[in-house]
Amino acid sequence: DAGVTQSPTHLIKTRxxxxxxxxxxxxxxxxxxxxxxxxxxxxxFIFQYxxxxxxxxxxxxxxxxxxxxxxxxxxxxxxxxxxxxxxxxLCASSLRDGPHYEQYFGPGTRLTVT
Amino acid sequence: AQSVTQLGSHVSxxxxxxxxxxxxxxxxxxxxxxxxxxxxxxxxxxxLKYTSAATLVKGINGFEAExxxxxxxxxxxxxxxxxxxxxxxxxxxxxxxxxAQKLVFGQGTRLTIxx
Numbered sequence: 001d002a003g004v005t006q007s008p009t010h011l012i013k014t015r016x017x018x019x020x021x022x023x024x025x026x027x028x029x030x031x032x033x034x035x036x037x038x039x040x041x042x043x044x045f046i047f048q049y050x051x052x053x054x055x056x057x058x059x060x061x062x063x064x065x066x067x068x069x070x071x072x073x074x075x076x077x078x079x080x081x082x083x084x085x086x087x088x089x090l091c092a093s094s095l096r097d098g099p100h101y102e103q104y105f106g107p108g109t110r111l112t113v114t
Numbered sequence: 115a116q117s118v119t120q121l122g123s124h125v126s127x128x129x130x131x132x133x134x135x136x137x138x139x140x141x142x143x144x145x146x147x148x149x150x151x152x153x154x155x156x157x158x159x160x161x162l163k164y165t166s167a168a169t170l171v172k173g174i175n176g177f178e179a180e181x182x183x184x185x186x187x188x189x190x191x192x193x194x195x196x197x198x199x200x201x202x203x204x205x206x207x208x209x210x211x212x213x214a215q216k217l218v219f220g221q222g223t224r225l226t227i228x229x
Contacts, residue, residue: 033217042118102163103217
């Protein structure tokens with residue numbers, strides 16, 4: 001059973017560019033959450049998708065947007081990249097109405113903005 | 115709004131010694147609490163969770179944590195540290211048990227094990 005997968009593993013972009021990160025949830029999960037983890041910090045919640053709609057959003061600007069596909073996979077898009085967007089981006093999947101409480105995390109995508 | 119404070123950004127113990135990582139939470143409603151571990155260049159792995167059942171929770175790799183409502187704490191312990199325990203540890207809180215609820219993380223504690 002494959003866990004949560006993310007691609008790419010690493011990415012280097014220039015300020016002002018746009019980036020798309022991808023996530024495939026654990027088999028059987030229907031909800032995907034995205035987190036940003038800056039160096040030396042705990043992860044911060046960006047947003048969450050369920051039934052192809054954004055259901056919750058953290059304190060992130062509109063430059064951060066996402067999408068969920070019918071197969072539950074998800075994309076995170078960041079426009080007009082800033083140096084401060086350099087971070088590890090983590091995807092987590094879960095089952096919205098299941099008996100389990102935990103979110104399962106992927107290995108992350110390391111984004112470097114130069 | 116809920117929040118988590120991890121006391122001590124860096125903890126160092128000797129191999130075989132007791133591990134104690136501190137976590138205090140703030141929540142207006144009964145929380146659900148989690149400890150995650152992150153090894154270098156990897157994602158987060160769930161160690162254990164408290165979801166309003168037993169206050170003493172046992173997790174993987176010999177770790178356990180005790181929920182103390184009066185102290186608003188959820189400290190993580192392990193009786194005997196192993197070199198493989200060296201990692202970053204994060205305490206997190208959510209308001210509801212469903213996996214769909216967002217997690218609020220602490221700043222993390224880096225655990226170093228001395229031989």
